[in-house]
Amino acid sequence: xxxxxxxxxxxxxxxxxxxxLGVRLLGTRPRRRPAAPQRILVAPHLRLGDAILITxxxxxxxxxxxxxxIVLLSTLPMVPLYQGNPYGVVVWPYHPRRFETVAAMxxxxxxxxxxxxxxxxxxxxxxxxxxxxxxxxAGDRPRLKSWMIDELIDYPxxxxxMAEIFAELGPGPGPRPYQRGDWPAPSCRSFDLPERxxxxxxxxxxxPLKLWPPEQWLALARWLTxxxxxxVWSGGPGEAAIVGQIDKAGRYRSYAQRLDLAQxxxxxxxxxxxxxxxxxxAHLARLTGVPAxxxxxxxxxxxxxxxxxxxxxxxxxxxxxxxxxxxQRDVFERKRDWVxxxxxxxxxxxxxxxxxxxxAQAVIAAVExxxxxxxxxxx
Numbered sequence: 001x002x003x004x005x006x007x008x009x010x011x012x013x014x015x016x017x018x019x020x021l022g023v024r025l026l027g028t029r030p031r032r033r034p035a036a037p038q039r040i041l042v043a044p045h046l047r048l049g050d051a052i053l054i055t056x057x058x059x060x061x062x063x064x065x066x067x068x069x070i071v072l073l074s075t076l077p078m079v080p081l082y083q084g085n086p087y088g089v090v091v092w093p094y095h096p097r098r099f100e101t102v103a104a105m106x107x108x109x110x111x112x113x114x115x116x117x118x119x120x121x122x123x124x125x126x127x128x129x130x131x132x133x134x135x136x137x138a139g140d141r142p143r144l145k146s147w148m149i150d151e152l153i154d155y156p157x158x159x160x161x162m163a164e165i166f167a168e169l170g171p172g173p174g175p176r177p178y179q180r181g182d183w184p185a186p187s188c189r190s191f192d193l194p195e196r197x198x199x200x201x202x203x204x205x206x207x208p209l210k211l212w213p214p215e216q217w218l219a220l221a222r223w224l225t226x227x228x229x230x231x232v233w234s235g236g237p238g239e240a241a242i243v244g245q246i247d248k249a250g251r252y253r254s255y256a257q258r259l260d261l262a263q264x265x266x267x268x269x270x271x272x273x274x275x276x277x278x279x280x281x282a283h284l285a286r287l288t289g290v291p292a293x294x295x296x297x298x299x300x301x302x303x304x305x306x307x308x309x310x311x312x313x314x315x316x317x318x319x320x321x322x323x324x325x326x327x328q329r330d331v332f333e334r335k336r337d338w339v340x341x342x343x344x345x346x347x348x349x350x351x352x353x354x355x356x357x358x359x360a361q362a363v364i365a366a367v368e369x370x371x372x373x374x375x376x377x378x379x
Contacts, residue, residue, distance in 0.1 A: 030132050031132065031133065031150050032132055032133060033133045033150070033151070034112040034113050034132060034133055036065070037065060037068055037111075037112035037113040038067070038068055038069065038112055039068065039069050039071070039110065039111045039112050039113075040061055040065065040068050040069070040070045040071065040111065040112065040113045040114070040115065041071050041073070041111040041113070041114040041115070041126055041129060041131055042054065042057065042058065042061070042070065042071070042072045042073070042089075042114075042115050042117070043073045043114060043115070043116050043122040043123075043125060043126050044072075044073065044116070044117045044118050044122070045073055045074075045075060045094060045096075045118075045119070045122055046075075046117070046118050046119075047075075047206075047280060048077075048078065048261075048280030048281070048283070048284065049206070049279060049280030049281075049282070049283045049304075050118060050162075050280075051074070051075070051078055052280070052283040052284060052286075052287065053162050053163045053166055053283060053304075054117050054163075054166045055086075055087075055163065055178070055183070055287070055309070056163045056164065056166065056167040056174070056175050056178075056307075056309040057115065057117060057166045057167045057169060057170055058070065058072070058086070058087045058089055059087055059167075059175035059176070059178070059182070059309070060167050060170040060172065060174065060175040061087075061115070061170045062087040062088055062089075062175075063172070063175055063176070064170060064171060064172045069090060070087070070088060070089050070090065071089070071090050071091075071092055071111070072089045072090070072091050072092070073091075073092050073094040073105075073122075073125075074091045074092065074093060074094065075093075075094070075095070076093050076094075076095055076098075076101075077260075077261060078261065079091055079093045080186050080188075080260065080261055080262045081186055081261055081262065081265070081284075082186075083184075083186045083187065083262075084183070084184025084185065084186060085184070086182065086183040086184060087182075092104070092105055092108075105129060106128075106129070109128075109129040109130045110129075110130045111126070111129060111130065111131040111132065112131075112132050112133070113131065113132070113133050113134075113135070114126035114129070114131035114133070114134045114135070115134075115135050115136070115169045115170065116134060116135065116136040116149070116169075117136075117137075117166045117169060118166075118332055119140065119145065119332065120136045120137070120140040120145040120146045120149055121145045123136055123145070123146065123147075123148040123149045124147075124148050126148065127148040133150050133151065134148055134149050134150050134151070135149070135150065135151045135153065135169050136149045136151075136152060136153070136169070137152065137153055137154070137155060137165075137169065137332070137334060138152035138153060138154050138155070138334075139154070139155065139333065139334040139335070140332070140333050140334065141333045153168060153169060155334050155336055156168070156336075157336070157338075158338060159302045159303075159338045160307075161302065161303060161304070161305060161306070161307025161308065161309075162303050162304055162307070162331070163307045163308075163309050163310070164307050164308055164309065167309070174308065174309075175309065177308065177309060177310070177311055177312045178286070178287075178309050178310050178312065178313060179312065180288075180289030180313075181289075183287045185265060185266070185269060185288070186261075186262040186265055187262065188260070188262035188263045188265070188266055189260075189262075189263065191258070191259065191263055191266075193266070193267065193270060194230045194232060194253070196230055197228070197229050197230065197272045198229055198230040198231070198232055198271055198272060199224045199229045199230070199231050199232070199271060199272055199273045199274070199275070200232055200234050200267060200268055200271045200273075200274045200275070201217060201220065201221060201224075201231060201232070201233055201234065201275050201276070202233075202234040202235065202274065202275070202276035202277075202279070202281050202282075203217060203233060203234070203235055203239065203242050203243055203246060203256075203276075203277075204234075204235040204236050204239035204242055204256070204276075204277075204279065204281075205276075205277040205278075205279040206279050206280065207298075207345075208346055208352075209297070209298055209342075209344070209345075209346060209349055209352040209355070210277045210278060210279060210297055210298060210299070210352070210355065211242065211277065211352070211355065212277060212295055212355055212358065213355070213356055214245055214246040216358070216359070216360045216363075217246045217247075218246065218247070219360035220275065220360050220363055220364060220367075221247075221251075221252060223360070223364050224273075224367075227374050229272055229273070230252075230253075231252045231253075232252060232253045232254070232255055232267075233246070233247065233252055233253070233254040233255065233256055234254075234255050234256060234259075234264070234267065234268075234276075234281070235254075235255075235256030235257060236256075236257070236281070237257060238257070239256050239257060240254065240256040240257040242256070243256045255267060261284070264281065264284065265284065265287075265288060268281070268284065268285050268288050268290050268292075269288035269289070269290055271290055272291070272371065273290070273291045273292070273293070273367055273370060273371060274290045274291070274292040274293070275292070275293045275295070275363060275367065276292075276293075276294060276295070277294070277295045277296075277297070277355070278294050278295060278296045278297070278298075278299040278301075278304055282294045286306060286310045286313050286315060289313060289314070290314070291314040291315075291367075291370040291371060292313075292314070292315050292316070292370075293315075293316045293317075293318060293363060293366045293367055293370065294315070294316070294317050294318070295318050295319075295355070295358055295363065296317055296318065296319035297319070297323075297352050297354035297355035297358065298326065298341065298342035298343065298344070298352065298354055298355075299341055299342075300326070300339065300340050300341040301317035301319050302340070303331060303339060303340075303341060305317045314370050315370075316366040316367075316369060316370055317366075318358060318362050318363050318366050319358070320354060320357055320358065322340075323353075323354045325342060325344075325349070325353070325354070326340050326341060326342045326354060327340065327342070328340075328341050328342055328343060328344075342354070
């Protein structure tokens, strides 16, 4: 019987959450566009990379409404990154299966404006939080997701970075470009950092088809070592095995699976250069201002690269232009002819040729462009 108690508690909590949400949605909601919103809700609930891509939206809302309270719903692992309240944002931790996070939000509800980047289903949550006007992008499927949306904005018809697409959900001109320090560095638990200048090679990715071949990583690591930089590996949860496949001899230090997000920020921020596939941590690197190189295989640098907002950051994207199977035209369920990306699974693509054909020399050239020529004498 004791073993069944946690399951019973979860079932009761889920029933209470559904009942509470239903009661709130049945109530009348004043649907009117606010002229000068005092409380603004941003409800993305996205993974790390996509969540960081809403940064220009936060910057734009702050510029347009300098006195407003801006509340951001964040997944639990992301919360420590916001401890410095970038752009004056207040963060509410949210997990749809954690009743206490939902109950805490309902105790502080009531918003003049809600903005829903990404998945429109979070418009239902915004309505339950008594938002008077909800804005999201048009075209999400199925249509049921958008029933609570008051204002639908189309995706652009010409190539635009995802960061700028999210920012278009806010009124007015685009925000000023990001500057190092706009996002305060989070504090973190201490850990051992390299004692001399180092390069971080983050080998993990959001899927196996974004992984770069081990021999290419090793070629890059050898070149960086010759440039008098200590090489360290990085990887997220469950990615230590990827490091083991690359560096079987254990020549270089590995931080894979050892750091939380705040510690990862510090490791990246103090590096001489950072290299990774197109993944969430690559977007994190842009916030730190470190010279960063992103490897794009299935993904689109035009869509997920630095865009206008991060144009002054020392970033470089390495890809093979017009790769033939990078031919899918949709993102977040919205279709546009200018989109060129690939979200196929390993069942559909046995080997990611777009990553295999990215040569180490192309990445080395990108690093050289960011760091400049090798000094003739050690500093």
